[in-house]
Amino acid sequence: MTFEHFRKLVDMMFVPDGAGGALQRYQEVNPRSLHPLVLAYIGDAYFHLFVRGRLLSYEQNKVQVLNQFSAQMVSAVWQDKAYHALEPMLT
Template identity: 45%
Template sequence: MKFKQYQYLKQHLFEFTAPDELKNRYEDIPTRNLSPLVLAYVGDAYYHLYIRTRLLNFEQSRVHLLNDFSMKLVSATLQAQAYKAIKDDLTEDEAYVFKRGKNAKSHAPRVASVHDYHISTGFEAVLGYLYLNKDFTRLDELCEKSFIAVAQNLSQQE
């Protein structure tokens, strides 16, 4: 981030009502109207934490291995696989959020195909939508189903 942008955000983002009390700019988070890229931003963070936590069921001491493997599991390519495992189970609202995320204007990284990147953005948008709506049961259900599908695909590869 450029220095001027950082200075602007620092001066304008946070407003204090008391020395140790921040004023919220928004009272609620209208998830239906949020940018799909904002939903994907939250969904990406949640999915990465889910994967890291889930991997502790298999490895608990080698942090470099955990980090490397979690990074692979949250890659756009494997998130596209994860989406394929859950796409038929999505509700109408979730499918709508996915479509908005998939079609959002963004820049694909060099390490994934544009197609996989757009699919993964839609997948992350769904997770962000569920997280911000506090639908943790559904969120866990979709993440677990996608985790199992990706694990099965990886275990079948040579």
């Protein structure tokens, strides 16, 4: 990503909505109309939050280690391993 593209995204994210908040570009979106990569991006973000929440129930002092471990767990490689482990249970 170029700096200009980064700057444009930041500028778009924080446009005031006139009511004290930030303008939202996509308020009503039909998930069926989204590109599969966008859905995967959202799914990965949700999964990452889920993993971080679970890890915090075991450890809260070593944040750098938790960050590295959670990043590994949500990687495509580990997701593939998890899928293959769960596949026999799927119907």
